[in-house]
Amino acid sequence: MKKEEKLRLGISIGDLNGIGSEVVLKTFEDSRMTEFCTPVIFASVKILSFLKRHYKLSINFHGIDKTSQILDGKVNVLNVWKEPVDINFGNEDPKIGGYAIKSFKAATEALKNDEIDVLVTAPINKNSIQADDFKFPGHTDYLDQQLQGNSLMFMVTDELKVGLLTDHVALKDIANTITPQLIKQKIETISLTLKQDFRVSRPKIAVLGINPHSGDNGVIGKEDEEVLKPTIKELNESGILVYGPYAADSFFGSDTYKSFDAVVASYHDQGLIPFKTLSFGKGVNFTAGLDKIRTSPDHGTAFEIAGQNKADYSSFEEAVFTALEIYKNRSEYKKLTKNPLKKQPRRIQKREES
Structure with missing residues (x-):
């Protein structure tokens, strides 16, 4: 300063x-x-x-x-x-x-x-x-x-913080865009951001599933089982407190988000619709990772x-x-x-x- x-x-x-x-x-x-x-x-x-x-x-x-x-x-x-x-x-x-x-x-x-x-x-x-x-x-x-740095769209209020794995990506391209490397990069960025920018000493992060019901064990798409879950496990083993994937349809309505310091959505509307519904007029778009x-x-x-x-x-x-x-x-x-x-x-x- x-x-x-x-x-x-x-x-x-x-x-x-x-x-x-x-x-x-x-x-x-x-x-x-x-x-x-x-x-x-x-x-x-x-x-x-x-x-x-x-x-x-x-x-x-x-x-x-x-x-x-x-x-x-x-x-x-x-x-x-x-x-x-x-x-x-x-x-x-x-x-x-x-x-x-x-x-x-x-x-x-x-x-x-x-x-x-x-x-x-x-x-x-x-x-x-x-x-x-x-x-x-x-x-x-x-x-x-x-x-x-590597930018990340991070929507924030005092009570709710939502980061995106993909932001301005067409819906048809999302599954192919989300890779283990991308997941690690975004979640590591969010973890550091919570520590250095929001004074959260030991952040807890939730990840929303890519498919409906997080794929229902592979019945509705295999991306959650084959990409998200193994990567989340690796991140946990590295010391980052990250959990999921959670089914997105009930995550916010059940107030589950209140148990976490940040939520990671797989794509734009999955994260921004609930964020703006819960906090419109008080929310801020912060470009994390820079x-x-x-x-x-x-x-x-x-x-x-x-x-x-x-x-x-x-x-x-x-x-x-x-x-x-x-x-x-x-x-x-x-x-x-x-x-x-x-x-x-x-x-x-x-x-x-x-």
């Missing part, structure tokens, strides 16, 4: 036709947020001033053209572009997608160069971001290429309500606090591995509700 400085929290603006800019501005309209961090929004003062007026918000910006001009106590806006932008709320637009990627790339570069400490990304539209110089399904895949910290809210662009001043910013605010807390936990973990007797820090206290 930088001495005598607040953590610099970078923000990519996301799809300007969606609700991303609204939740960003509403989060930092409360000046108390700058007591926790120094926000740096990668966009343009001109477009954010327009959005501020549109949403009738009272928020002041400190416009800058380079990170050396960042000021504590201000909502900094780094001008990634200066030309006018035509916003049409609710519409999918490749031009707007291009500005989302300009913002995201600039913020990622600043993160790589330690000009910001953590990154929080506002939602993008996966179709409109596709371009000759950006052919990635989303934020995570690009960050995996740019930053060190040497840098990135979080985002647990929702998308919500084109259907964009521009209507209806967006709930609580998930984005939660993503901000989670990024800051992970940074502090990880920094302390590194110190503790060198000096095990050093006392751990207290949890960040979120601002009181108005």
Whole structure:
């Protein structure tokens, strides 16, 4: 952590036709947020001033053209572009997608160069971001290429944490994608993440089956018997407390998840449907497994309500606090591995509700 400085929290603006800019501005309209961090929004003062007026918000910006001009106590806006932008709320637009990627790339570069400490990304539209110089399904895949490590989509709240063996993979390809090597990599990443980023000293991890009823002993597919179970056994023998595979259909409804520090789902919807059902509005998407910290809210662009001043910013605010807390936990973990007797820090206290 930088001495005598607040953590610099970078923000990519996301799809300007969606609700991303609204939740960003509403989060930092409360000046108390700058007591926790120094926000740096990668966009343009001109477009954010327009959005501020549109949403009738009272928020002041400190416009800058380079990170050396960042000021504590201000909502900094780094001008990634200066030309006018035509916003049409609710519409999918490749031009707007291009500005989302300009913002995201600039913020990622600043993160790589330690000009910001953590990154929080506002939602993008996966179709409109596709371009000759950006052919990635989303934020995570690009960050995996740019930053060190092996990325893992980790959906988190205080009560529930869900990691994915496969994320943006077509359903028909899942069984062939899940290999012993992949399982080991993802579960080892989750185990380390729970220790260094969430202060869980001895994590217990549950794994959901690939097939219905975890294959019913091979009757409904053999992947659980031949791939998951032997790999889980190997991981246990290596000292990681991992259990399963559990049948996914009853795992969350029976509250079994409450007995574990994290749950590993085999594929995207198997994990995200129950996660969002149980925690929507409070959940955070954390990209685990990298040497840098990135979080985002647990929702998308919500084109259907964009521009209507209806967006709930609580998930984005939660993503901000989670990024800051992970940074502090990880920094302390590194110190503790060198000096095990050093006392751990207290949890960040979120601002009181108005």
